[in-house]
Amino acid sequence: MMSEMEQKLRSEAKALLEQGRVDYIIGYEAGSLKFTTTPLITNDKDDVDLLVISPFITNNLSVFLRETNGKAGIVAKGCDSRSIVSLIQDQQVSRENLVIIGVPCSGVIDIAKIETMVGKDRDEIDDIAWEGDKAVVTIGGARKEFSTREVLMDDCLSCEMPTPQEYDILLDEAGHLVCDKELSRSRIKELEDMSPEQRWTYWKNEFSRCIRCYACRQVCPACFCERCFVEESEPQWLSPLPRWQDNLMFQVGRMIHVAGRCTDCGECQRACPVNIPLRSLSKKMEEIVDELFHYKAGTDKDALPLMAHYELDEAEDFIR
Ligand code: SF4
Ligand code: SF4
Numbered sequence: 001m002m003s004e005m006e007q008k009l010r011s012e013a014k015a016l017l018e019q020g021r022v023d024y025i026i027g028y029e030a031g032s033l034k035f036t037t038t039p040l041i042t043n044d045k046d047d048v049d050l051l052v053i054s055p056f057i058t059n060n061l062s063v064f065l066r067e068t069n070g071k072a073g074i075v076a077k078g079c080d081s082r083s084i085v086s087l088i089q090d091q092q093v094s095r096e097n098l099v100i101i102g103v104p105c106s107g108v109i110d111i112a113k114i115e116t117m118v119g120k121d122r123d124e125i126d127d128i129a130w131e132g133d134k135a136v137v138t139i140g141g142a143r144k145e146f147s148t149r150e151v152l153m154d155d156c157l158s159c160e161m162p163t164p165q166e167y168d169i170l171l172d173e174a175g176h177l178v179c180d181k182e183l184s185r186s187r188i189k190e191l192e193d194m195s196p197e198q199r200w201t202y203w204k205n206e207f208s209r210c211i212r213c214y215a216c217r218q219v220c221p222a223c224f225c226e227r228c229f230v231e232e233s234e235p236q237w238l239s240p241l242p243r244w245q246d247n248l249m250f251q252v253g254r255m256i257h258v259a260g261r262c263t264d265c266g267e268c269q270r271a272c273p274v275n276i277p278l279r280s281l282s283k284k285m286e287e288i289v290d291e292l293f294h295y296k297a298g299t300d301k302d303a304l305p306l307m308a309h310y311e312l313d314e315a316e317d318f319i320r
């Protein structure tokens, strides 16, 4: 059944295209697999009936803004809208060319968590839907209820800004997300509790599995260099071969490059085909940026980007 938010999205998107206020719409349509969505980029007003809002709208669509010309109407959750603001700050996109259709987000459901809890593959599950603050999973007529903290993606568990702060149209009233920050950073805590030697071994093992597909980079709106440092041949910073040392250095370099831009959207970890826990790096980096510079990415479109300015009272104790 179509939700009120989905209905409003479709009529707003249609009006935007019909009135020529945008050249195209960037949103979500149902994916080919159960409980997935896929990006929809269209300038055809008949396609707006394909637009969906569901607990599975994972992609951070702002990544497409640099690849499309003209004026865009873009569907944005809280974290996506912060990525858009960050791109505006970095002068990668222009605010005048955007109509931001804000989704007050209830969090994205992690289908892998549900599959593990019910011991079934997604194809064997009939339905997953929110009923109040419970996720109801229906299998063969039987219902199972799960709490928000059990089913949400790790990044959503600690989301402080689920409702976009920057928008032109808001599809519903601002919502409130129940957070569990401790659970959200439990993997990071495990790493913090390790000795440096244990951490080194942990990441060595993880990055030995990296196949250097670059999916993590491609889905990330903060990774927007025309030419990535891993592809440079003069000088060649890294070997193109997926040796664990080079894989680790690729990710360390990437994390430094997205510092002050990463909005903890969780897309890099979700996209990784070999399930490397990349959020343990990106979230930690986001925390360090906040702690050292009192800076949260994408919260002020008029502010200078973190790496483009310097304050006299900034912490310098990391410079040795
Ligand atoms: S991080 Fe926040 S805004 Fe983004 S999908 Fe999760 S709950 Fe929604
Ligand atoms: S998505 Fe995963 S496997 Fe692919 S390059 Fe990134 S870390 Fe490596």
Ligand code: SF4
Residues within 6 Å of the ligand: 060, 216, 219, 220, 221, 222, 223, 258, 261, 262, 263, 264, 265, 266, 267, 268, 269, 282
């Ligand atoms: S580094 Fe990962 S979590 Fe951060 S903005 Fe990029 S895709 Fe999102």
